[in-house]
Amino acid sequence: MIAHKEEIELMHKYLDGDLREEEEEELRKHLEFCEECQNHFHELKRTITLIQSSESVRAPSDFTNHVMSRLPKEKNGMKYKRWFKRHPIVTAAAIFFIFMLSGMFTQWNQDGELVVSKQENLIVQGDTVIVPEGVVVDDNLVVKNGNLIVKGTIDGDVTIINGKLIEEEAVSGESLMASVGEINGEINSVDRMFEWLWYQAKTLFEKVFSLE
Amino acid sequence: MEQIIREKIKQVKKGDQAAYSEIVDFYQHRIFQHCYRMLGNIHEAEDIAQEAFIRAYVNMDSFDESKKFSTWLYRIATNLTIDRIRKRKPDYFLDAEIKGSEGLNMYSQLSSSEPLPSEEVESIELQRYIHKEISELPPKYRSIMILRYLEEFSLQEISGILDIPLGTVKTRIHRGREALRKRLRHV
Numbered sequence: 001m002i003a004h005k006e007e008i009e010l011m012h013k014y015l016d017g018d019l020r021e022e023e024e025e026e027l028r029k030h031l032e033f034c035e036e037c038q039n040h041f042h043e044l045k046r047t048i049t050l051i052q053s054s055e056s057v058r059a060p061s062d063f064t065n066h067v068m069s070r071l072p073k074e075k076n077g078m079k080y081k082r083w084f085k086r087h088p089i090v091t092a093a094a095i096f097f098i099f100m101l102s103g104m105f106t107q108w109n110q111d112g113e114l115v116v117s118k119q120e121n122l123i124v125q126g127d128t129v130i131v132p133e134g135v136v137v138d139d140n141l142v143v144k145n146g147n148l149i150v151k152g153t154i155d156g157d158v159t160i161i162n163g164k165l166i167e168e169e170a171v172s173g174e175s176l177m178a179s180v181g182e183i184n185g186e187i188n189s190v191d192r193m194f195e196w197l198w199y200q201a202k203t204l205f206e207k208v209f210s211l212e
Numbered sequence: 213m214e215q216i217i218r219e220k221i222k223q224v225k226k227g228d229q230a231a232y233s234e235i236v237d238f239y240q241h242r243i244f245q246h247c248y249r250m251l252g253n254i255h256e257a258e259d260i261a262q263e264a265f266i267r268a269y270v271n272m273d274s275f276d277e278s279k280k281f282s283t284w285l286y287r288i289a290t291n292l293t294i295d296r297i298r299k300r301k302p303d304y305f306l307d308a309e310i311k312g313s314e315g316l317n318m319y320s321q322l323s324s325s326e327p328l329p330s331e332e333v334e335s336i337e338l339q340r341y342i343h344k345e346i347s348e349l350p351p352k353y354r355s356i357m358i359l360r361y362l363e364e365f366s367l368q369e370i371s372g373i374l375d376i377p378l379g380t381v382k383t384r385i386h387r388g389r390e391a392l393r394k395r396l397r398h399v
Binding site: 008009012015016018040043044046047048050051052053054055056057058059060063064065067068070071072079 | 213228229232233236237240241243244245248254257258261262265266269270292336338339340342343346357361362366382385386389390392393396397399
């Protein structure tokens with residue numbers, strides 16, 4: 001065997017796909033008359049076939065779970081990130097809701113000052129808006145951060161935000177004041193955050209779906 | 213698949229642990245099988261294969277994404293198995309006979325789960341014998357023979373996995389083939 005060291009070297013090169021053409025020719029010629037090397041070559045090729053017929057095994061079914069349970073703890077933020085990734089619609093809705101809420105909240109907190117919709121002939125006394133006797137308001141009236149006393153007539157809806165409609169007689173300074181007038185429309189009184197939101201949503205809804 | 217794995221690796225690098233489970237799923241059988249072939253023992257194979265995946269996860273930051281992940285993973289697994297073989301107590305080898313039969317029992321348990329054609333049943337005995345002969349090669353030859361002929365990597369890839377020059381791979385594969393030829397010639 002040692003005598004044919006070179007040829008054996010060629011056989012290995014052949015098995016590794018490294019044999020040049022002239023070397024292949026050389027090996028072939030040698031194998032034609034050398035039975036010993038023929039045998040050796042055959043055994044090598046057979047060895048490879050045998051190795052390749054070796055058994056195969058598969059990992060146990062819970063292998064992945066075992067690995068995952070042994071991994072070091074991941075950073076906390078990742079869990080939320082992944083959750084958001086998996087529920088894009090919920091995430092979008094949540095973000096929208098947050099913006100909407102914060103928008104309304106700023107609007108709510110914008111100013112504590114008395115705001116009243118532009119109508120003529122209204123009297124403002126401190127935080128109270130008065131519709132004087134004999135005055136006819138022919139539009140919707142909105143009062144924010146103040147009370148309303150109606151002595152005249154309103155031909156429209158009345159909305160009072162963060163305040164109230166004073167209906168009964170009340171002592172305010174020198175004069176007696178009460179709402180004794182007429183309101184020919186709906187009266188909305190909003191004086192809490194939740195109601196304010198509800199009112200906003202309702203208004204939005206009406207605006208969106210109004211056929212006007 | 214290569215592309216999906218690449219994507220998953222990026223996610224793992226960003227800190228998404230759950231993305232790693234798909235990587236484990238994809239490579240588990242190959243890595244487990246490689247460890248089993250190197251170690252010749254199911255329990256050790258499972259232990260080392262798990263360890264390999266954990267090491268890969270922990271060191272993911274040092275993985276160069278321009279290279280193949282499987283090559284890197286095989287390198288980790290191969291190094292761990294060689295470490296394990298070195299650490300084995302000497303008396304472990306005295307029990308080789310018992311260890312061998314244990315392996316056989318494990319194997320017969322495994323194979324009983326799926327029905328085999330009769331031809332294959334006949335060759336199981338032979339397969340065991342071959343496996344035993346491979347596992348008695350010195351580790352540096354064993355790993356190369358397993359990678360080349362059982363896992364069908366190219367010589368170039370093996371050079372990458374084991375981080376040794378191509379010439380050394382060739383020398384070892386020649387010797388490995390000769391060693392096995394002598395052991396298996398009478399089969």
